[in-house]
Amino acid sequence: MTEFRFIPVETLRRQVTEIFLKAGMTEANAAAVAGVITDAERDACKSHGIYRIEGCLRVIATGHAVPDAVPQVIESETAIIEVEAKGGFSNPAFDAARETLMARARKLGLAALVIRDCLHFSALWHDVEVLADEGLAALSMCPSYAFVAPAGGKEPLLGTNPIAFGWPRPGAHPYVYDFATSVAARGEIELHRQAGKPIPDGWAIDAEGQPTADPEAALAGSMLTFGGHKGSAISTMIELLSGAMLGEIMSKEALEATGGAALLPRHGALILAFAPEVFAARSARDPLAEGERLLEAFRLQGARLPSQRRFAAREEALEKGIRLTKDEVARLARFHENGLAALDD
Amino acid sequence: MTEFRFIPVETLRRQVTEIFLKAGMTEANAAAVAGVITDAERDACKSHGIYRIEGCLRVIATGHAVPDAVPQVIESETAIIEVEAKGGFSNPAFDAARETLMARARKLGLAALVIRDCLHFSALWHDVEVLADEGLAALSMCPSYAFVAPAGGKEPLLGTNPIAFGWPRPGAHPYVYDFATSVAARGEIELHRQAGKPIPDGWAIDAEGQPTADPEAALAGSMLTFGGHKGSAISTMIELLSGAMLGEIMSKEALEATGGAALLPRHGALILAFAPEVFAARSARDPLAEGERLLEAFRLQGARLPSQRRFAAREEALEKGIRLTKDEVARLARFHENGLAALDD
Numbered sequence: 091m092t093e094f095r096f097i098p099v100e101t102l103r104r105q106v107t108e109i110f111l112k113a114g115m116t117e118a119n120a121a122a123v124a125g126v127i128t129d130a131e132r133d134a135c136k137s138h139g140i141y142r143i144e145g146c147l148r149v150i151a152t153g154h155a156v157p158d159a160v161p162q163v164i165e166s167e168t169a170i171i172e173v174e175a176k177g178g179f180s181n182p183a184f185d186a187a188r189e190t191l192m193a194r195a196r197k198l199g200l201a202a203l204v205i206r207d208c209l210h211f212s213a214l215w216h217d218v219e220v221l222a223d224e225g226l227a228a229l230s231m232c233p234s235y236a237f238v239a240p241a242g243g244k245e246p247l248l249g250t251n252p253i254a255f256g257w258p259r260p261g262a263h264p265y266v267y268d269f270a271t272s273v274a275a276r277g278e279i280e281l282h283r284q285a286g287k288p289i290p291d292g293w294a295i296d297a298e299g300q301p302t303a304d305p306e307a308a309l310a311g312s313m314l315t316f317g318g319h320k321g322s323a324i325s326t327m328i329e330l331l332s333g334a335m336l337g338e339i340m341s342k343e344a345l346e347a348t349g350g351a352a353l354l355p356r357h358g359a360l361i362l363a364f365a366p367e368v369f370a371a372r373s374a375r376d377p378l379a380e381g382e383r384l385l386e387a388f389r390l391q392g393a394r395l396p397s398q399r400r401f402a403a404r405e406e407a408l409e410k411g412i413r414l415t416k417d418e419v420a421r422l423a424r425f426h427e428n429g430l431a432a433l434d435d
Numbered sequence: 436m437t438e439f440r441f442i443p444v445e446t447l448r449r450q451v452t453e454i455f456l457k458a459g460m461t462e463a464n465a466a467a468v469a470g471v472i473t474d475a476e477r478d479a480c481k482s483h484g485i486y487r488i489e490g491c492l493r494v495i496a497t498g499h500a501v502p503d504a505v506p507q508v509i510e511s512e513t514a515i516i517e518v519e520a521k522g523g524f525s526n527p528a529f530d531a532a533r534e535t536l537m538a539r540a541r542k543l544g545l546a547a548l549v550i551r552d553c554l555h556f557s558a559l560w561h562d563v564e565v566l567a568d569e570g571l572a573a574l575s576m577c578p579s580y581a582f583v584a585p586a587g588g589k590e591p592l593l594g595t596n597p598i599a600f601g602w603p604r605p606g607a608h609p610y611v612y613d614f615a616t617s618v619a620a621r622g623e624i625e626l627h628r629q630a631g632k633p634i635p636d637g638w639a640i641d642a643e644g645q646p647t648a649d650p651e652a653a654l655a656g657s658m659l660t661f662g663g664h665k666g667s668a669i670s671t672m673i674e675l676l677s678g679a680m681l682g683e684i685m686s687k688e689a690l691e692a693t694g695g696a697a698l699l700p701r702h703g704a705l706i707l708a709f710a711p712e713v714f715a716a717r718s719a720r721d722p723l724a725e726g727e728r729l730l731e732a733f734r735l736q737g738a739r740l741p742s743q744r745r746f747a748a749r750e751e752a753l754e755k756g757i758r759l760t761k762d763e764v765a766r767l768a769r770f771h772e773n774g775l776a777a778l779d780d
Contacts, residue, residue, distance in 0.1 A: 168713055169514045169543040198514040200707075202545055204714065227680060229672075243738030247729065255672045265675070267668035299736075317662025323612035323741055324669070326729075327574075327600045330610070334725035335572060335711045337718020342732070362545075362707075366680045368513055369549065373682020380679035384592065384671075387687070391644075393588030396668055 095419050096411030102140075103128040105426055109143060112429040113150050114157035122182035126212040132412055134403030137277065138213040140418060143425055144433065145211060146179070149354050151430045155179065155209045161186040169194060169201045175208030180359055183208055184217050191363050195226055199368035203361040204336050210234070211354045215268035215397065218256030221363055222264030228256045232359040233333040236341035238272045239312035241322035244299030246312045249341030249355075250276065251328040258366070260378055265385060267396040271325040273316045279305050332360040440764050441756030447485075448473040450771055454488060457774040458495050459502035467527035471557040477757055479748030482622065483558040485763060488770055489778065490556055491524070494699050496775045500524065500554045506531040514539060514546045520553030525704055528553055529562050536708050540571055544713035548706040549681050555579070556699045560613035560742065563601030566708055567609030570723075573601045576673040577704040581686035583617045584657035586667035589644030591657045594686030594700075595621065596673040603711070605723055610730060612741040616670035618661045624650050677705040 097105075106127055110120035123146060131139030149155040159178025163186050165171060171190050175183035183205045194201035214230045221228035234249030254268035274293050282289045283305035294308030295301055302308055315321035333340040338358025345355075366377035388395060407413075414422075424432040451472055455465035468491060476484030494500040504523025508531050510516060516535050520528035528550045539546035559575045566573035579594030599613035619638050627634045628650035639653030640646055647653055660666035678685040683703025690700075711722035733740060752758075759767075769777040 164717070167543075169545050170714060172717060198512075198543070200514050200545065200547055202714070206717075227676065239736075240733050240738040243733060243736045245736050247732050247736070247738075255668070257672075257675045265671070267665075267672070269665050269668065271665075316665050319741070320612075320614050320616075320661050321665070323600070323614065326610070326733075327602075327612070329729060330602045330726050331572065331709070334729065335709060335714045335722045337715035337720035337722055337725070340725060340729060342729070364676070364680060369515060369547075369680045370682035372509070372517060372551075375682035377680045377682055380682070380685060381675050384674060384679065384685060384687070387592050388585050388588060388671075391584075391588045391590050391592070393585040393592075396664070 093416040094413050095416060096413055097419070098411045099128065099132050099407055102131065102412055102414075102422075105422060106140065106143065109422075109425045109429065110146070110157070112426075113147055115150075116158050116160065116182075118185065119157065119159065119178060119182045122185045123179050126181050126216045129216060130213060131414075132404055132407040133400040134407075135213060135400055137275070138211075140414075140422060142211050143422075145354055147425070147430050147433060149209055151433065152353065154353050154356070163187045163190055165190060169198050170204055171201060172204045172206060174206050177207055177356070178209065179212075180205050180208035180210045181212055181216075184361070188220065191361070192221065192224055192226060195363035196365045196368065200362060200364045203359075203363065205359040205361075206336070206338060207356065208359065209354045209356050210359060213268055214252050214254030215256075215266050215400075217361055218254045218268070219264055219266050221361075222256030222258045222266065225258045225365075225367075226256075227258065227364040227366055228254075228361060229364075230254045230359065230361045231328040231332045233329055233339065233341040233344060233357045234355050235344050237276055237313050238315060238325060238341075239295060239299070240326060241315065241319040244295070244312070247342055248315070248322075248325045248329055249344065250313070251325045251332075251341065253324065253328060257381055258378060259382065259385065263397070263401045265381070265395060265397075269316075271315050271321055271328065272313045273321070274313065276309075276313065279308050279313070283309065332358060336360060438761040439758050440761060441758055442764070443756045444473065444477050444752055447476065447757055447759075447767075450767060451485065451488065454767075454770045454774065455491070455502070457771075458492055460495075461503050461505065461527075463530065464502060464504065464523060464527045467530045468524050471526050471561045474561060475558060476759075477749055477752040478745040479752075480558060480745055482620070483556075485759075485767060487556050488767075490699055492770070492775050492778060494554055496778065497698065499698050499701070508532045508535055510535060514543050515549055516546060517549045517551060519551050522552055522701070523554065524557075525550050525553035525555045526557055526561075529706070533565065536706070537566065537569055537571060540708035540710045541713065545707060545709045548708065550704040550706075551681070551683060552701065553704065554699045554701050555704060558613055559597050559599035560601075560611050560745075562706055563599045563613070564609055564611050566706075567601030567603045567611065570603045570710075570712075571601075572603065572709040572711060573599075573706060574709075575599045575704065575706040576677045578674055578678040578684065578686040578689060578702045579700050580689050582621055582658050583660055583670060583686075584640060584644070585671060586660065586664040589640070589657070592687055593660070593667075593670045593674055594689070595658070596670045596677075596686065598669065598673060602726055603723060604727065604730065608742070608746045610726070610740060610742075614661075616660050616666055616673065617658045618666070619658065621654075621658065624653050624658070628654065677703060681705060
């Protein structure tokens with residue numbers, strides 16, 4: 091029987107922060123990276139929770155991430171705020187530029203944040219949720235490793251290219267979606283492989299470009315996008331807007347750039363922030379009230395909003411603590427005590 | 436055997452323009468509306484071609500569109516350009532604001548065009564293609580009639596909410612996608628009904644929210660989005676950004692606002708324009724060259740880019756003329772001669 095411990099959210103946050111401080115991160119970097127990891131674990135978003143600590147320590151240990159990078163925010167007369175992550179993680183770069191982005195969006199109606207040269211491992215919902223909590227709508231996207239073939243193609247060219255969107259809801263958690271544009275996560279195919287199970291139709295093609303139910307063949311071939319040619323078009327747009335347009339690394343190059351999929355991808359990211367009150371200034375309607383009317387109608391007909399499972403887990407964790415297995419607690423203690431050396435256990 | 440005529444593109448454009456002039460449109464309005472209709476017909480995009488003339492004349496005849504509306508462009512210190520269509524069609528409003536939008540995007544890196552209170556019938560590819568031809572990336576979206584249920588829902592709340600994206604390609608047609616976020620077009624379900632054929636799985640639910648293969652039940656129920664909950668999330672974002680955020684009509688209201696689906700929806704539209712050279716100014720990379728590398732790799736593996744069928748039809752039409760049936764030619768002549776009165780034939 092698995093034994094569990096309930097760790098208060100802030101206790102976990104402190105412990106993870108200390109792990110990263112010991113790994114050479116600055117206070118700001120440790121707080122930012124530990125913040126998104128703790129928030130994901132709190133939200134029962136395990137794939138982006140404490141499981142990610144090892145990967146972060148590994149890219150630092152191998153010299154692929156700069157733990158004490160100081161993000162540099164570059165302002166201009168445009169609607170674009172740029173932040174040079176300088177080989178550090180995307181999260182402190184976002185934190186460094188967040189206030190500037192919000193101020194610009196409120197002034198101009200919309201603004202774009204370009205994060206340059208960052209290591210990226212976190213779910214995009216975190217950033218758009220932070221902005222939506224401040225009353226801004228936000229759209230975020232980035233490339234990733236090229237594991238996905240375009241519709242009608244045969245070989246991987248596109249990343250699993252995630253897209254996230256946040257919309258502010260007065261007095262409630264924001265409307266937030268965040269998903270990969272691949273039909274499934276690569277990890278899910280790996281789980282099928284380990285379980286010796288075939289993968290569903292439409293998930294992947296083999297190295298010859300033929301549909302396959304064999305997870306081994308899928309991992310050696312290409313994943314497919316959700317929603318057929320429409321999903322492929324959206325993934326291509328993400329590659330063009332958050333790769334090509336920024337002059338940053340494309341998914342196809344990301345593997346070479348970091349030296350293998352065991353490490354985190356290094357690329358850029360694009361976040362658009364919209365101020366609804368500026369867009370609707372000349373309308374008699376209240377944009378947020380209109381949003382509520384729509385989302386309330388969703389609720390009345392029993393349609394589930396995205397992120398609701400996450401918000402429910404959050405409320406439980408804030409009340410009872412985050413539920414971790416005894417093994418997870420022990421692993422955290424090892425990282426806390428031995429830092430990078432825990433990797434060699 | 437169907438007989439065909441080949442009509443030079445500019446001949447058709449002139450004829451359609453004259454039809455709208457006779458219906459009371461200003462020169463600019465007639466040129467804009469006839470322009471998108473002719474361009475669609477030229478591109479073998481029949482669903483947005485001359486078939487739309489009748490609908491346009493009908494909304495004018497019933498007083499639901501203002502044929503001589505003069506769009507008013509409103510500039511501000513923000514990154515948002517607004518244009519009041521004043522109950523006219525979206526197309527002349529876009530034309531009126533286009534230069535201002537492009538100039539603002541080139542100055543600020545990105546800018547948004549908000550079209551207010553317009554009648555909307557045209558495919559979104561037209562506007563994003565115009566912008567991409569001028570070197571800008573563009574993303575366009577709008578609500579429509581609420582025929583689509585959200586994922587897990589039972590009743591129509593979302594429009595078929597189209598989204599279109601354009602990316603400039605030096606020396607080539609731009610990369611352009613444009614699709615409805617419903618899994619199928621309503622017209623396709625209607626065609627199945629007429630043919631007495633069942634519709635495929637996943638297209639629609641009946642009025643009780645149950646999956647149905649019966650086109651009648653589907654038309655009385657709700658259409659579904661492409662790509663399951665991911666497509667539903669994108670459709671919801673379109674509803675929030677181009678409906679709620681602009682303080683314009685939501686899909687749910689559009690039917691009431693125009694008095695029935697036989698007429699064109701009246702709502703707002705949102706077009707984002709991005710200047711890649713501004714976004715990439717601090718990168719050593721050429722954003723358009725990076726885009727070409729990606730799209731060339733698509734071609735090399737045989738992946739079809741969206742809009743290619745349209746571009747091929749265009750080249751053929753520009754060379755040989757637009758192929759119309761004898762019936763279509765006769766119908767055009769009737770509209771040309773009798774204007775709105777041709778509707779009573």
